[in-house]
Amino acid sequence: MKKRIIAAVLAGMLIVSAGGCGNGTASSGNAVDNSNGMATESSADQAIASARQDENADADTKEGGVTALSLMQEVNTGDEQIIDDNYRTWYEVFVYSFFDSDGDGIGDLNGLTEKLDYINDGDPATDTDLGCNGIWLMPVMPSTTYHKYDVTDYCDIDPEYGTMDDFKNLIAVCHERGINVIIDLVMNHTSSQHEWFKTAADYLKNLPEGAEPDASECPYVDYYNFSKEMQGGYSKLDGTDWYYEAQFWSEMPDLNLGSQAVRDEFDKIVDFWLDLGVDGFRLDAAKEYYSGSVDKNVEVLSWFHSMVKEKKEDAYIVAEVWTDQNTYAKYYESGIDSCFDFSFADSTGTITSVLKNGSASSYGKALVNLQDNLSQYSDSYIDAPFYTNHDMARGAGYYSGDDSEKQTKIAQAMNLLMSGSAFLYYGEELGMKGSGKDENKRAPMYWSEDSADDGMCKGPADMDAIKMKYGALETQEKDGNSIYQFVKQTIKLRNEYPEIARGTVTFEESVSDDKVCVIKKTYSDSELLLVYNLAPESVEVDLSGVTAGEKSGSDLEVGGVLLTGTEEAVLQDGTLTMPGYSVVIVK
Numbered sequence: 001m002k003k004r005i006i007a008a009v010l011a012g013m014l015i016v017s018a019g020g021c022g023n024g025t026a027s028s029g030n031a032v033d034n035s036n037g038m039a040t041e042s043s044a045d046q047a048i049a050s051a052r053q054d055e056n057a058d059a060d061t062k063e064g065g066v067t068a069l070s071l072m073q074e075v076n077t078g079d080e081q082i083i084d085d086n087y088r089t090w091y092e093v094f095v096y097s098f099f100d101s102d103g104d105g106i107g108d109l110n111g112l113t114e115k116l117d118y119i120n121d122g123d124p125a126t127d128t129d130l131g132c133n134g135i136w137l138m139p140v141m142p143s144t145t146y147h148k149y150d151v152t153d154y155c156d157i158d159p160e161y162g163t164m165d166d167f168k169n170l171i172a173v174c175h176e177r178g179i180n181v182i183i184d185l186v187m188n189h190t191s192s193q194h195e196w197f198k199t200a201a202d203y204l205k206n207l208p209e210g211a212e213p214d215a216s217e218c219p220y221v222d223y224y225n226f227s228k229e230m231q232g233g234y235s236k237l238d239g240t241d242w243y244y245e246a247q248f249w250s251e252m253p254d255l256n257l258g259s260q261a262v263r264d265e266f267d268k269i270v271d272f273w274l275d276l277g278v279d280g281f282r283l284d285a286a287k288e289y290y291s292g293s294v295d296k297n298v299e300v301l302s303w304f305h306s307m308v309k310e311k312k313e314d315a316y317i318v319a320e321v322w323t324d325q326n327t328y329a330k331y332y333e334s335g336i337d338s339c340f341d342f343s344f345a346d347s348t349g350t351i352t353s354v355l356k357n358g359s360a361s362s363y364g365k366a367l368v369n370l371q372d373n374l375s376q377y378s379d380s381y382i383d384a385p386f387y388t389n390h391d392m393a394r395g396a397g398y399y400s401g402d403d404s405e406k407q408t409k410i411a412q413a414m415n416l417l418m419s420g421s422a423f424l425y426y427g428e429e430l431g432m433k434g435s436g437k438d439e440n441k442r443a444p445m446y447w448s449e450d451s452a453d454d455g456m457c458k459g460p461a462d463m464d465a466i467k468m469k470y471g472a473l474e475t476q477e478k479d480g481n482s483i484y485q486f487v488k489q490t491i492k493l494r495n496e497y498p499e500i501a502r503g504t505v506t507f508e509e510s511v512s513d514d515k516v517c518v519i520k521k522t523y524s525d526s527e528l529l530l531v532y533n534l535a536p537e538s539v540e541v542d543l544s545g546v547t548a549g550e551k552s553g554s555d556l557e558v559g560g561v562l563l564t565g566t567e568e569a570v571l572q573d574g575t576l577t578m579p580g581y582s583v584v585i586v587k
């Protein structure tokens with residue numbers, strides 16, 4: 001026990017010293033790493049020396065030196081066990097706001113490549129990186145807008161983001177590190193400036209009075225949904241008496257995905273990107289392929305799934321079907337790997353509701369219901385849990401009051417410990433803020449509190465000034481109690497235990513209540529217990545009647561902890577004492 005306290009104190013001093021140096025990312029990252037029992041004599045000496053220079057150092061080492069991180073690092077010491085499959089931890093990147101490599105204020109592909117060490121450095125021995133092993137790139141194709149969901153050319157890179165060579169380089173460097181890359185593929189609509197639409201529009205404008213459009217003269221008239229009648233979701237085609245479907249915006253005309261010619265185009269587009277090495281696709285707006293028709297949308301996805309998997313068997317396909325769980329569950333009949341799990345996400349989803357006013361038990365029940373629901377439609381489904389994305393207010397704004405930081409942290413654990421392929425939206429690991437108009441949800445990655453620092457992006461032009469609630473990365477990486485450190489430890493555990501992403505969930509109702517949720521994850525022959533305390537106060541959980549594999553009672557051990565404060569979790573003779581807002585893995 002004494003040894004553990006010394007280690008924790010040393011860890012605290014190293015963090016303090018890095019904070020005092022103020023020389024940025026590399027040194028503080030090393031300091032945190034060294035605290036993992038690896039400190040050399042000289043760095044420990046330096047740490048002590050610099051701690052002495054700090055007037056507050058004495059107080060810090062006596063009390064404040066123990067941080068949530070130092071306590072977690074004592075327990076979370078296992079090696080990562082990465083399996084190269086489609087159960088990953090994905091990081092959603094909005095390139096525009098991530099990192100700017102050439103000083104124009106707009107994030108770019110080379111900027112992302114430069115910051116890959118932040119996402120995953122490819123070295124299992126370090127934990128200075130987030131540990132994500134997948135990247136979802138929001139659209140990178142040429143477009144007329146900052147968000148780039150209106151594509152003008154499906155086989156190129158938007159010049160704001162760089163060149164095709166930059167993209168190839170990004171993919172190569174990602175693959176060296178075991179990071180898979182999926183790209184946003186927008187099949188519901190194109191830009192009104194896409195050649196297909198411009199050609200079709202010109203043809204209709206020049207069509208003689210009374211003549212019907214003829215696809216043998218202009219194939220592109222069949223690519224879209226033109227009509228002489230105004231209907232819901234349609235816009236007028238200027239200079240004609242024609243209307244066209246544009247569900248989201250007049251400048252994003254909907255494609256006719258029933259057209260074989262359109263499907264042939266996407267077949268070629270998929271070839272193009274798979275040849276470049278992408279590992280799969282995030283399908284935008286799949287609910288609107290045929291607005292209002294689940295059956296037709298499932299048919300489109302079935303075609304897409306077969307077409308892609310024939311080319312690349314292990315490609316990953318995840319669709320955005322923004323609706324209720326009972327409806328998106330049906331989309332798994334198409335055979336695609338994943339649909340985003342909207343029911344757990346956002347300010348009103350299961351995670352937030354449980355933390356704000358629900359009972360911990362309802363979280364466990366929701367996990368099992370989800371599993372029952374999705375498995376009705378596919379044996380090979382991979383849930384795609386996420387907490388927020390580029391269309392949602394950021395999570396840090398969901399909570400107020402004294403416990404809000406702890407709730408922001410534990411919500412991330414409730415998402416990232418879910419089975420399936422989990423997604424993390426950039427900046428959520430820092431508790432960035434952003435709500436209201438879309439631009440605000442896509443603010444510059446908060447690397448530094450100084451917006452003039454190297455690589456900092458300017459963000460979308462119409463973004464409001466956003467007041468952040470928590471510090472920038474440069475501050476949080478030196479703070480053992482930060483949201484960033486908590487999220488990193490969560491992903492570390494996800495990487496250490498394959499059961500977390502791949503396990504089947506059993507809800508241990510008899511030992512769960514309003515505050516505590518206990519679930520078991522079973523994967524191949526292995527079982528893990530995940531115990532969540534979702535209440536502010538500490539609790540005792542009697543696990544004597546629960547088994548994990550062959551083990552029960554006093555044989556049970558702690559396999560990992562996620563702490564939002566500086567109290568420890570203790571498991572003794574089958575009784576687990578855990579602080580408020582914490583998670584303990586028991587095996």
Ligand SMILES: [Ca+2]
Binds near residue numbers: 105108160
């Ligand atoms: Ca740039």
Ligand SMILES: [Ca+2]
Binds near residue numbers: 121122123124128129
């Ligand atoms: Ca690493």
Ligand SMILES: [Ca+2]
Binds near residue numbers: 188247255291
């Ligand atoms: Ca549509």
